[in-house]
Amino acid sequence: MDPLTLAAFLFVVALGAYVQTVTGFALGLIVMGGITLFDLAPVAFTAVVVSFTALSNNFLALHRALHMIDRRAVGYTLIGMLPAVYLGVLLLEQLHSTSVETLRMILGGVILAGGVLLALRPHPRPVRAAGWVDAGIGVAGGILAGMFAIGGPPLVFHFYRQPLQLPVIRATLLATFAVATATRLLYVGLEGDIDLSMLQLSVLCLPVVFLATFIGRRYPPPLPDLAMRRFAFALLGLIGLMLLI
Numbered sequence: 714m715d716p717l718t719l720a721a722f723l724f725v726v727a728l729g730a731y732v733q734t735v736t737g738f739a740l741g742l743i744v745m746g747g748i749t750l751f752d753l754a755p756v757a758f759t760a761v762v763v764s765f766t767a768l769s770n771n772f773l774a775l776h777r778a779l780h781m782i783d784r785r786a787v788g789y790t791l792i793g794m795l796p797a798v799y800l801g802v803l804l805l806e807q808l809h810s811t812s813v814e815t816l817r818m819i820l821g822g823v824i825l826a827g828g829v830l831l832a833l834r835p836h837p838r839p840v841r842a843a844g845w846v847d848a849g850i851g852v853a854g855g856i857l858a859g860m861f862a863i864g865g866p867p868l869v870f871h872f873y874r875q876p877l878q879l880p881v882i883r884a885t886l887l888a889t890f891a892v893a894t895a896t897r898l899l900y901v902g903l904e905g906d907i908d909l910s911m912l913q914l915s916v917l918c919l920p921v922v923f924l925a926t927f928i929g930r931r932y933p934p935p936l937p938d939l940a941m942r943r944f945a946f947a948l949l950g951l952i953g954l955m956l957l958i
Contacts, residue, residue: 714754714910714914718753718754719914719917721751721753722748722753722754722914723917723918723921725743725744725747725748725751725753726744726766726918726921726922726925727921727922727924727925728743728747728925729741729742729743729744729747730766730770730921730922730925730926730929731925731926731928731929732929732944732945732948733770733926733929734925734926734928734929734930734933735929735933735934735941739945739948739949740763740766740767740770740922741763741767741861741862741863741865742824742827742828742863742865742866742949742952743948743949743952744759744762744763744766745759745760745763745820745824745861745862745863746820746821746824746949746952746953746956747952749817749820749956750952750955750956755809755813756805756809756813756816756817756820756861757805757806757809757906758910758911760805760860760861760862761862761898761901761906761907761911761915762911762914762915762918763861763862763863764862764894764897764898764901765898765911765912765915765918765919766915766918766919766922767862767890767894768891768894768895768898769919769922770922770926771887771890771891771894772891773923773926774887775884775887775888775891778880778883778884778887779884779888781880781881781883781884781885782881782884782885782888783877783881783884783885785844786847786872786875786885786889787885787888787889787892789844789845789847789848789851790847790848790850790851790854790868790889791851791889791892791893792848792851793847793848793849793850793851793852793855794848794851794852794854794855794858794864794889794893795855795892795893795896796852796855797851797852797853797854797855797856797858797859798855798856798858798859798864798893798896798897798900799859799900800855800856800859801855801856801857801858801859801860801861801897802859802860802897802900802901802904803859804856804859804860805859805860805861806904806906817956818956818957819860820861820956821952821953821954821955821956821957822953822957823857823861823863823866823953824863824949824952824953824956825949825950825953825954825957826866826953827863827865827866827949827953828945828946828948828949828950828953829946829950830866830867830869830870832942832943832945832946833870836874837873837874837875837876837877838874838875838876839876840876841875841876841877842871842874842875846871847871850867850868850871851868851889853867854866854867854868854889854893855893858890858893858894858897859897859900862894862897864890864893865886865890868886868889868890869886872885872886
């Protein structure tokens with residue numbers, strides 16, 4: 714990767730980390746969409762780097778919130794999610810070798826739909842969803858996590874509809890994402906699809922993510938939460954539409 718492409722790649726990663734810090738979501742969506750839109754790296758390559766950076770970010774955010782995890786929800790969700798991650802990895806390999814344009818269009822649709830889901834503020838249900846519902850949502854998130862390392866949108870929308878406290882929801886989502894991401898890396902590693910260049914770029918991305926996260930916490934934009942969510946939605950919508958077009 715030449716210096717200009719590397720700088721652009723790291724800039725997109727920093728933008729995704731900053732937006733996630735001030736809004737609570739969108740790191741994977743922005744990075745996968747931005748890198749693919751500007752053709753900075755192949756989808757499969759970017760998904761591995763996103764997985765490593767997201768996993769590090771998850772552990773950093775989760776280490777003080779382990780006691781808040783809803784283990785029942787995590788368990789049922791992972792029952793559906795972990796096998797689906799492998800299915801998503803297989804779909805990525807198939808499409809990457811046969812139709813890159815179809816893969817880009819699917820990614821564009823996922824990012825556009827993800828932006829819509831994450832922009833919504835769902836009202837909590839009066840009672841908890843059944844375990845099979847958690848598992849079904851896990852399947853949807855697992856396929857997206859396996860294909861693009863962005864399994865968050867369906868899970869975020871689902872868990873924010875549950876009658877749980879916000880810290881519990883966030884810790885549960887982080888734990889689910891961490892296990893699913895680690896599983897994806899295991900699947901991809903066993904397939905022999907992780908090379909030295911992916912690891913090197915992932916290491917370069919880590920300080921960028923940490924710095925952007927620190928800046929986002931220390932210097933958030935002077936905008937209300939709703940305005941920031943609308944900005945993130947507009948950004949994801951633009952990326953998704955441009956990929957589709």
